[in-house]
Amino acid sequence: MTFESAVFYFFSVVLLGSAAMVVTIRNPVKSALFLVLAFVSAACIWMLLKAEFLAIVLVLVYVGAVMVLFLFVVMMIDVNLAVLRQGFGEYLPIGGLVAVLMVMEIALAVGPRQLAPTRIAAAAVHAPAAHVSNTRALGLLLYTTYVYPFEIAAAILLVAIIAAIALTMRRRPDTKYQDPARQVEVQARDRMRLVKMPAEPKT
Amino acid sequence: MMHIRPVLPEIVVFSMACVILLADLFWKRRFKGLMYGLTQATLIAAAIIAYSLRNEAPRVVLHGMVIGDRLSIVLQIAIFMLTAIVLAYSRTYIAERGVFRSEYFVLALTGVVGMCVMVSAAHFLSLYLGLELLSLSLYALIALQRDSIAATEAAMKYFVLGALSSGLLLYGLSMLYGATGSLSISRVATALAALPRHDMVATLGLVFVLSGLAFKLGAVPFHMWVPDVYEGAPTAVTLYVGAAPKVAAFALFLRLLVEGLHGLSGAWQEMLVLLAFLSMAIGNVVAIAQTNLKRMLAYSAIAHMGFLLLGLLSARTSGYADALFYALVYAFMTLGAFGVIILLSRKGFEAERLEDLRGLYQRSPWYAWVMLLIMFSMAGVPPTIGFYAKFAVIQAAVSAGFYGLAVAAVLFSVIGAFYYLRIVKLMFFDAPVDSSPLRQGRDLRWILSANGIAMVLAAPWAGTLIAICRAAVRGLP
Numbered sequence: 001m002t003f004e005s006a007v008f009y010f011f012s013v014v015l016l017g018s019a020a021m022v023v024t025i026r027n028p029v030k031s032a033l034f035l036v037l038a039f040v041s042a043a044c045i046w047m048l049l050k051a052e053f054l055a056i057v058l059v060l061v062y063v064g065a066v067m068v069l070f071l072f073v074v075m076m077i078d079v080n081l082a083v084l085r086q087g088f089g090e091y092l093p094i095g096g097l098v099a100v101l102m103v104m105e106i107a108l109a110v111g112p113r114q115l116a117p118t119r120i121a122a123a124a125v126h127a128p129a130a131h132v133s134n135t136r137a138l139g140l141l142l143y144t145t146y147v148y149p150f151e152i153a154a155a156i157l158l159v160a161i162i163a164a165i166a167l168t169m170r171r172r173p174d175t176k177y178q179d180p181a182r183q184v185e186v187q188a189r190d191r192m193r194l195v196k197m198p199a200e201p202k203t
Numbered sequence: 204m205m206h207i208r209p210v211l212p213e214i215v216v217f218s219m220a221c222v223i224l225l226a227d228l229f230w231k232r233r234f235k236g237l238m239y240g241l242t243q244a245t246l247i248a249a250a251i252i253a254y255s256l257r258n259e260a261p262r263v264v265l266h267g268m269v270i271g272d273r274l275s276i277v278l279q280i281a282i283f284m285l286t287a288i289v290l291a292y293s294r295t296y297i298a299e300r301g302v303f304r305s306e307y308f309v310l311a312l313t314g315v316v317g318m319c320v321m322v323s324a325a326h327f328l329s330l331y332l333g334l335e336l337l338s339l340s341l342y343a344l345i346a347l348q349r350d351s352i353a354a355t356e357a358a359m360k361y362f363v364l365g366a367l368s369s370g371l372l373l374y375g376l377s378m379l380y381g382a383t384g385s386l387s388i389s390r391v392a393t394a395l396a397a398l399p400r401h402d403m404v405a406t407l408g409l410v411f412v413l414s415g416l417a418f419k420l421g422a423v424p425f426h427m428w429v430p431d432v433y434e435g436a437p438t439a440v441t442l443y444v445g446a447a448p449k450v451a452a453f454a455l456f457l458r459l460l461v462e463g464l465h466g467l468s469g470a471w472q473e474m475l476v477l478l479a480f481l482s483m484a485i486g487n488v489v490a491i492a493q494t495n496l497k498r499m500l501a502y503s504a505i506a507h508m509g510f511l512l513l514g515l516l517s518a519r520t521s522g523y524a525d526a527l528f529y530a531l532v533y534a535f536m537t538l539g540a541f542g543v544i545i546l547l548s549r550k551g552f553e554a555e556r557l558e559d560l561r562g563l564y565q566r567s568p569w570y571a572w573v574m575l576l577i578m579f580s581m582a583g584v585p586p587t588i589g590f591y592a593k594f595a596v597i598q599a600a601v602s603a604g605f606y607g608l609a610v611a612a613v614l615f616s617v618i619g620a621f622y623y624l625r626i627v628k629l630m631f632f633d634a635p636v637d638s639s640p641l642r643q644g645r646d647l648r649w650i651l652s653a654n655g656i657a658m659v660l661a662a663p664w665a666g667t668l669i670a671i672c673r674a675a676v677r678g679l680p
Contacts, residue, residue, distance in 0.1 A: 109407040110378070148210075148268040152320055152332040155217060156339060159313045162224070163343030166306035170349075 008048055015041040028074045036067050053134040206264045208256060209271025212249040212279055213319045219245035220312040227305035239294060242308040243287055246315070250283035261678055267387050268329045275323035277527075277675040278454050282318050285447040285534050286311060288650060292542045293439030295644045299550040300437060302347050310347070311443065314340035318451035324458055327376045327386040334372075334419070337451065338365050341444055345436040357435025364418070364428045372415025378408030379464075388463040392680070395466035409467050412459060413474055419452040422512065423481035426505045433501035438548060438555070441497060442541040445504060446534045453530040456515055457523060457679065465680045468518045475516035476608060482509030483612060487619040497555045499622060500540055503581060506619055507533050513612055514596040517603035523679055524672040525595035531672075532580075532592040539577040539654040546570060546643050546651060560626060562635025570641070571630045573655030580658040582623035583616050587658045591665040 018037040025031045039062045046055040132140075142150050207214070223241050230237055253276050261272035290311060297303045313336060320333025342365065346358035380386055382405040383394035398405060418425035433441050460471050486506025493499035511533065514526025547554030547563075554560070564571040580589030593616060600609045661668070 106407065109403045110381075145266040146268075146328070148265040149326075149328045149332050152329065152336060155313065155316065156332065156336050158221075159310065159336060159339050159343070162306055162309055162313075163339065166304070166310075167343065167346055167349065 004048060008045065011041045011044045011048075015045065028079050029071065032067060032071050032074055035070075036063050039063050039067070051134065053138055208259070209262070209264055209275070209323065210269055211256070212253045212283075213316050213323075215252060216245055216249050216312055216319070217316045220309045220316070223305055223312070224309050231305070238305040238308050239290070239303075242290060242312060245312065246283045246287040246290075249315075250280050250287075253279045253283065263325050263389070267389075268326045269320075269323050270325035271323060272678050274454070274457065274527075274675045274678065275319075277671060278322040278450060279319050281450055281531055281534070282315060282322070282447045285450065285538065286315050286443070288538055288654070289439070289442045289446055291646050291650050292442060292538070292545050295647060296439045296545050296548065297437070300348060302437070304347075307344070307347060310340045310344050314344070314443070315447070318447055321451045322454040322458075325388050327380075327388065327391075330388075330455065330458060331369075331373065331376065334455070335369065337448060338369070341365075341448065344440050344443060345432065347440070348437050351437070353435040354437055354440075357432045360435075361428055361432045368415045368418035368425070371411050371418070375408045375411025375413075375415060378404055378411065382408060388458060391463045392465060395464065398466070401470075405464075405467060406470055409464055409470055410474070412464070413471060413478075416452065416455055416459065417478055419455065420449065420508050420511075421505055422478045422508045423485045423505060426482070426485070429505055430498050430501040433504070434495055434498045434555075438497065438541060438544050438553065442538065442545070445500075445537045445541065449504070449508070449537075450530050450534050453511060453526065457527075457676070460515070461518075461523060461679050465518075472516050472518055475512050476605065479509045479512035479516060480608060480611060482506060482512065483615040484509075487615045487622075490619070491622050493622075494557055495555055496544060496557055496560065497541075499557070500537070503619070503622075504537065506615065507581075510593060510596050510612065510616075513600045513605075513608065516605070517599045519599070519603060520676055520679055521673070522596075522599035522603060523676040524669060525592075525599045527672040527676060528669050529592040529596050531668075532588055535654065536577055536580050536589060536658070539573070539651065539658070540581065542647070542651045542654060543570065543574045543577070546641055546647060549639070549642060557626070557629060558636055561629050561633040562638075563630040565635050566638060567641055569652070573652055574630060575627050576655045576658045578623040578626050582620040584620075586662060588661045588665055589658065591662060591669075595669065 015038055018034045018041065021034040022031050022038065025034065039058055043055040043058045046052075046058065219241065223238055223245075226241065227238060256271065257273070257276050259271065261270065263270045290308070294303075297307060317333045317335070317337030317340060320329055320336065324330035324333055342358050342362045345361060346355055348354045376386070379391060382398065382402055383391045385391050385394060395402075395405060414425060418428075421429040432444065436444060460468075464471065482505050486502050486504070486509060490499050490502035490506065493502060507529075511526050511529050514522045514524075514529055516522075543560075544554055547559055560574070563574065576587060580587035583590045583593035593612075597609050597612050600612065
């Protein structure tokens, strides 16, 4: 076994183990932290494939931004674990049986004999072009060959923004909010009224 | 400019969606119906553009991502027409329920873009992204009526199960990539031809791809979401979900299974036989037990998807044409059926139980006849176009040698006739429970009437329509 494959197997085991923990562990905060571990080990596997840019982006975007946000949300809302876990044991036997069957079938179909490096179609494995940095190569591909899927992905993000705003933004008539423009425009006479009153005689 | 001509309809629709989004900012107060008018104009313009491309030679553009052929043009025009009718039906409905907002129209348009991308995909990547664009728009549309708990629940269920099925589809596509070394549909087809007959990796990929596709179509055993989503979503959105996306999902079958995986046709034929049989059986039998009209139509949709697969599993070009014809006819039938539900509904009242149809003949004879035509067409009673569609797909199954399945299809359509005729009985022979007059817009009344009459009047032209479908699928292997 070469050093490279040893590293690969190490990170694969960590990835699979932490992914399993994400699903099975009781505490949602710990589960989110295991998801972080899964992302980091996936990034390491990408490193092995010489996809440095993707690996860094995975860590920066998912671990750095998405998961931190996710952790905040998990910590802020009160997740009722008892309700969430209700019925979990009920479906465990049948679900577990189906899962075991599927894993066995997949293992049979995509075992080492089927997916040996010699069996994989040669076209799938391009030799990386020399003297072109990872980022540059990705950028070139994204804006030439894959420009159409890239644009559709942008459209999907736009739809996500529209949907998020349409589903959450509401203007309630009873909320009291400040309007700074009107606060600045206000004049003394709008707020203050001088009332002339006759002096009262001393009694 | 020449090489983006096949994607012109998509570009127009998406640009107009952005324009509507911006116009809403400035002119919402001043012009009330502006967004609706702009949306309809966009759909009509896009249909005209797609029609003007009909005589161009089929070609693959944008680095092998998009194919512009007769099939994509026919399907795109159908999607534009279906969506335009859906929006015309739902205009009053959504206005009465407070979702007559520009977001509704923008999401409807982006869903249309997603469907157009799906039907003209020549690459796994564009196909998947189109599917996601459609699904995301659908989830948001269903949940748009925020105060309705049922709608939120339906959207949540659809979202979770939809994500799962997308995962299945992606896993299958990755297996196919491993086996063939390409994501381009035409290159996958050539690489598969060179592989041994029962290549394990490719077959595993096929299983997952087919599960994902069957989910999107709503075929048994991947149908669990259909009744809940149909029932929970506002009727206007159910109409949208039930019509054009079914046509687009059917197009995915043609693009992936027929164009890409034709080398594995022996394997997918067997799987489709199972899906078709189960869909027809469970759809038709469970629909009998429903008391909710929308739920009943959902099970009827599942059964119809089974019939649709009959044409596909023949694995012949004529069968694909019959299945395409069935998909289009079904989409227009389902529009009519949900159109009647919208017609009977009013502010604060949803006509979604079977009892609400009771005595419709006494309240409005004309719409009782319209509904009768639509129900006859769905059941496949001879003078209607639904009969020709059913006949064509059953004939396709017979000519491919699936005699047992064809007999089963006839039996199940007889069982299915029961619940369609029960509606006719309720409308004509029972006394009305609710006798308030029907108050809906004139556009809904006219289009719904045309929709119902078309079920009979289009029948003499069934041959022409099938010929159009034949021409559309001619390029398929």
